[in-house]
Amino acid sequence: MTYSNPQATMPLVPEGRAIADPVMVCESNDAFLAGLSSGSMKLIVTSPPYNIGKEYEARSPLEIYLAEQATVIAECVRLLDPRGSLCWQVGNYVDKGEVVPLDAMLYPEFKRHGLKLRNRIVWHFGHGLHCSRRLSGRYETINWFTRGDDYTFHLDPIRVPSKYPGKRHFKGPNAGKLSGNPKGKNPTDVWEFPNVKNNHVEKTDHPCQFPVELVERLVLSMTDPGDAVLDPYMGVGSTIIAALMHGRCAYGCDIVPEYVETAWDRVRALQSGVLRTRPMGKPVYDPTKPNGGH
Numbered sequence: 001m002t003y004s005n006p007q008a009t010m011p012l013v014p015e016g017r018a019i020a021d022p023v024m025v026c027e028s029n030d031a032f033l034a035g036l037s038s039g040s041m042k043l044i045v046t047s048p049p050y051n052i053g054k055e056y057e058a059r060s061p062l063e064i065y066l067a068e069q070a071t072v073i074a075e076c077v078r079l080l081d082p083r084g085s086l087c088w089q090v091g092n093y094v095d096k097g098e099v100v101p102l103d104a105m106l107y108p109e110f111k112r113h114g115l116k117l118r119n120r121i122v123w124h125f126g127h128g129l130h131c132s133r134r135l136s137g138r139y140e141t142i143n144w145f146t147r148g149d150d151y152t153f154h155l156d157p158i159r160v161p162s163k164y165p166g167k168r169h170f171k172g173p174n175a176g177k178l179s180g181n182p183k184g185k186n187p188t189d190v191w192e193f194p195n196v197k198n199n200h201v202e203k204t205d206h207p208c209q210f211p212v213e214l215v216e217r218l219v220l221s222m223t224d225p226g227d228a229v230l231d232p233y234m235g236v237g238s239t240i241i242a243a244l245m246h247g248r249c250a251y252g253c254d255i256v257p258e259y260v261e262t263a264w265d266r267v268r269a270l271q272s273g274v275l276r277t278r279p280m281g282k283p284v285y286d287p288t289k290p291n292g293g294h
């Protein structure tokens with residue numbers, strides 16, 4: 001099947017206006033991606049299965065897992081716009097207590113296609129399994145690659161609050177002027193916000209959703225309104241939600257019908273203004289502050 005680009009029919013959607021329908025299909029990504037046009041995706045962001053035996057994945061020998069990933073990566077490269085970005089979000093595969101860093105294992109595959117790594121973003125979160133024979137894992141990574149050196153990147157929409165917002169130069173030619181950017185600080189490659197556990201507002205029946213905020217930062221910095229965003233392992237549609245929230249076109253597929261149904265429920269809730277997401281930039285709960293600092 002061939003999927004048409006809804007960009008042609010979709011008006012640019014500023015925040016707060018009608019939200020367009022995404023293309024979301026229950027099928028394997030090899031079939032779904034084959035129906036999309038080469039060079040049509042400005043941003044591809046995904047969190048593939050980590051081969052750790054979650055309910056939606058069969059655990060395979062590492063070589064087979066990497067070979068399957070190589071096939072999907074090759075298709076994603078075909079679909080990527082010349083100014084586009086590809087963000088692969090993974091954790092660690094653990095085999096009998098031995099940690100295998102999946103982003104490092106997959107890196108040569110992206111390089112083989114000539115992609116360039118712009119950041120290895122470390123996403124730090126506070127909760128997870130407690131390990132007794134090694135340190136407890138509290139981060140995953142997002143490897144951000146671009147197709148070329150001329151790529152879309154906007155810092156302003158993802159700036160973070162300055163430490164000293166009103167600070168001014170006290171001498172020299174700029175005395176009295178603000179010393180920092182009034183729009184905020186440049187964000188770093190270490191991001192901290194909670195993972196989606198049971199008490200998270202975005203929690204669904206999916207065992208490992210990523211937070212919408214993670215994708216919002218990528219969408220806002222790496223695309224323009226109306227651009228197309230794809231998730232080839234979309235789960236319950238967190239990428240789709242982030243893209244639609246900011247007026248981008250969204251495409252995704254998953255092989256589990258219940259996840260695709262939940263993704264549609266979330267899209268409908270977003271369209272009717274009742275979807276709850278953790279706001280981008282909300283400070284992390286701090287037990288030492290009143291009300292956790294919120």
Ligand SMILES: C[S@@+](CC[C@H](N)C(=O)[O-])C[C@H]1O[C@@H](n2cnc3c(N)ncnc32)[C@H](O)[C@@H]1O
Nearest residue numbers: 028029056209210233234235236237238254255
């Ligand atoms: C880590 S989860 C992604 C969760 C997603 N980021 C979210 O926030 O909901 C990986 C997903 O890949 C799906 N999946 C596994 N093999 C697939 C395939 N060949 N094609 C499409 N989806 C697949 C699984 O069903 C699972 O939902």
